[in-house]
Amino acid sequence: MENFIQINDVYFQYEENGKDPSDKYVLNGINLNIDKGEFVAIVGHNGSGKSTLAKHLNSIYLPTTGDVLIDGMNTKDDNKLFAIRKKVGLVLQNPDNQIVAGVVEDDVAFGCENLGIHPREIRKRVYEALEAVDMYEYRKSSPDKLSGGQKQRIAIAGIIAMQPECIVLDEPTAMLDPQGREEVMSTIQKLNREQNITVILITHYMEEAVLADRVIVLDLGTVFFDGTPREVFAQVEPLKKRRLDVPQATELVHYLKGCGYPLPDCVLNEEECVQALLKILKR
Amino acid sequence: MSIIKVEKLTLVYGQGTSFEKTALNDVSFEIQSGDFVGVIGHTGSGKSTLVQLLNGLLKPTDGKVFLDGKDIWANPKKIRNVRFKVGMVFQYPEYQLFEETVYKDIAFGPKNMGMTEEETDQKVRSAAEFAGLQSDHLYKSPFDLSGGEKRRAAIAGVIAMDPDVLILDEPTAGLDPLGRDVLLSQIRNYHNMRKNTIVLVSHSMEDVARICDKILVMDHGNKKMFDTTENVFLRAEELESIGLRIPQITKIMHMLKQNGVNINANIFTVEQAFNEIINYLGT
Amino acid sequence: MVRNITLGQFIPGHSVIHRLDARTKILLLIAYIVFIFCAANYISLLMMTAVSLAVVLATKIKFRLYLKSLKVILLVVLLTGILNIFNGSGRILWELGLIKITEGGINNAIFVTVRIAVLVLISSVLTFTTSPSDLTDALEKILKPLSIFHIKVHEIAMMMTIALRFIPVLLEETDKIMNAQKARGADLESGNIFYRIKALIPILIPLFVSAFRRANDLATAMECRCYNGGVNRTRMKVLCFSGLDLFGLIFSMIIFVGVIVSNLCIPAVVR
Secondary structure: OOOOEEEEEEEEOOOOOOOOOOOOOOEEEEEEEEOOOOEEEEEOOOOOOHHHHHHHOOOOOOOOEEEEEEOOEEOOOHHHHHHHHHHEEEEOOOHHHHOOOOOHHHHHHHHHHHOOOOHHHHHHHHHHHHHHOOOHHHOOOOHHHOOHHHHHHHHHHHHHOOOOOEEEEEOOOOOOOHHHHHHHHHHHHHHHHHHOOEEEEEOOOHHHHOOOOEEEEEEOOEEEEEEOHHHHHOOHHHHHHOOOOOOHHHHHHHHHHHOOOOOOOOOOOHHHHHHHHHHHHOO | OEEEEEEEEEEEEOOOOOOOEEEEEEEEEEEEOOOEEEEEOOOOOOHHHHHHHHOOOOOOOEEEEEEOOEEOOOOHHHHHHHHHHEEEEOOOHHHHOOOOOHHHHHHHHHHHOOOOHHHHHHHHHHHHHHOOOOHHHHHOOHHHOOHHHHHHHHHHHHHOOOOOEEEEEOOOOOOOHHHHHHHHHHHHHHHHHHOOEEEEEEOOHHHHHHHOOEEEEEEOOEEEEEEEHHHHHHOHHHHHHOOOOOOHHHHHHHHHHHOOOOOOOOOOOHHHHHHHHHHHHHO | OHHHOOOOOOOOOOOHHHHOOHHHHHHHHHHHHHHHHHOOOHHHHHHHHHHHHHHHHHOOOOHHHHHHHHHHOHHHHHHHHHHHHOOOOOOEEEEEOOEEEEHHHHHHHHHHHHHHHHHHHHHHHHHHHOOHHHHHHHHHHHHHHHHHHOOOHHHHHHHHHHHHHHHHHHHHHHHHHHHHHHHOOOOOOOOOHHHHHHHOHHHHHHHHHHHHHHHHHHHHHHHHOOOEOEOOOOOOOOOOOOHHHHHHHHHHHHHHHHHHHHHHHOOOOOO
């Protein structure tokens, strides 16, 4: 079976005037395949190329060399531009800057209106999308009166009303408080589970990456690690060396195991950590 | 000696209108000279309002703020002098950069204070050093710096005024884990060297637990707790009941204790937890 | 505080006025404004005022909010009112040196004050009861004929939508930047005019930088949602005239005819 998203040997550099083009690549030969229905987290610190990669998935950026294929369509193909953007929606970091209209439901409708969908169908989709992100009761509100987490959920609703097969979220929680972060994360998980939407989450919070099926670690524009959260976070030392975080629970168990205690290779959350520790503490 | 004393501070926004909202309700406390205080609470708890009252950007509806024993509103015309003594770094401070060079931007505050060229030069350079900016950055445009560097340049702009009290509102918001760690340790270093008073507002318990000596907990405009970091975290359940999230590692230790492991649960870093468990297993 | 301005704010509701088509509301607003300035005697002025107040009541929005929008221009109203008292002709009622109050002056003052107040009230009715997107949609439809002159009506309407959405955001941002610069000792409240203009630079530059950053983000977000100008675009809310609009139009026509008749039959008290 063909993969839903194929990234083949992608290199990318920003076009800058006056600078030597061979100067610096933001993406340095990326190869990745992502299947339908996956929940993938892409982590790495600022400058690792993760946001740049996200913008490659719906033709906002085009690879300098290499190809990105969405369901078999090349993002470089101009005729497929809208077909690709309909399949892959992108949610940005700053919730304020991606809301176009002054009333919640009008904003959620914006994408569908651009696609030329029938008004009655738009309304149905807008209500469904607002219900999916749990914001139906705010449909008549002005976005200015909402919290950051609520605004971000509106932005997500605006994308899912277009019924995409995949949502890419570029650090959607970076500007939110802990409560807003939780709201957005549970919304994303729900969409992935209940509507089988492929989710690609760009984040620098490891507690969020743990919730994904698969974690891809980017470093200096290359894929440094790709595996299940358990496989990735077992690599405490290599991650720390690149100054990336691991969840505190994982770190604690890892260090204790290093002292010779019989503990699992990797725990991902506090429950697993406590269960593992109780075995050695209650002997 | 107490450097800041707050008495029955109340602030009501839009008094007498339909938008009336009590942001701060009868808050009293004292901050000693040289304290490093963390202020936590979720969005809307009044923490940002509180710190803007401390340097006279907002005028209290009721109650008084004393700086060095003097009521800051005794002479409203002299309020600017209060702002020189109580430096304030706002959320996303990089958005206030405006000068042609980083040097000039950092010099903005000292110049407003009426310092001589020489004094200004010395303050700018030492502030840049505290903030971890390399000297060649000083002559670049602030808009050419990376996100983390911009943030540090903006913080240097306040440090250069050499305030007795430095207030930082969510200084790590939006930074990646690496940027956050670097910035927090720089703030801590600055405090250790200058021995001045620092007030750090945050909704990240991890950050506050790591670097603050005392914590002020705000909830719905009320002061909930004001005590040493250790004592505040002893009341973990109370913190969670007002919707604040305690660090994962603290939670793990509390869960172990609840499961009958006789361990010191008052812990907020992985290192402390590691040592505590090793000690426990050793005895 | 800039954030307390109610003018131009949409207040959701289900009143008769809310349900009117936005195009009807815009056209009627223009007609009402014309006729309130045509009303030249007390009968027609009273008629227009009474109808406007009835419309205000029909919106079922708290009158306090209308008062707030009146408050914004209260000073202007009072000032023009007072100036008009002393500036008129006709029978002299009171005189002190050069200052004299005439019957015409008092009439002028009353008419100017009432006209501006009613104007603000019915304009508020439009913005309070019509969502920003309905408003820009309706304008796009009303101005559609202009596109034969190659005027990009859709683009203008889209710009208005975005402007309405981002004005509050940028006002809040201005507040924040001002506070941040004040905290660094920026002095915005004293000095002569040149000094004050110079003092604005630390506020304007960050504000522009931020506006451009937001514009850049917004453009990306719109592209992600397949925005392609007005080509093949549909709208969720289709504007459609209903019986209610017809009733509104006929009702207003009767009032307007009333004003014209009374203007013809009763001598004008103001020019």
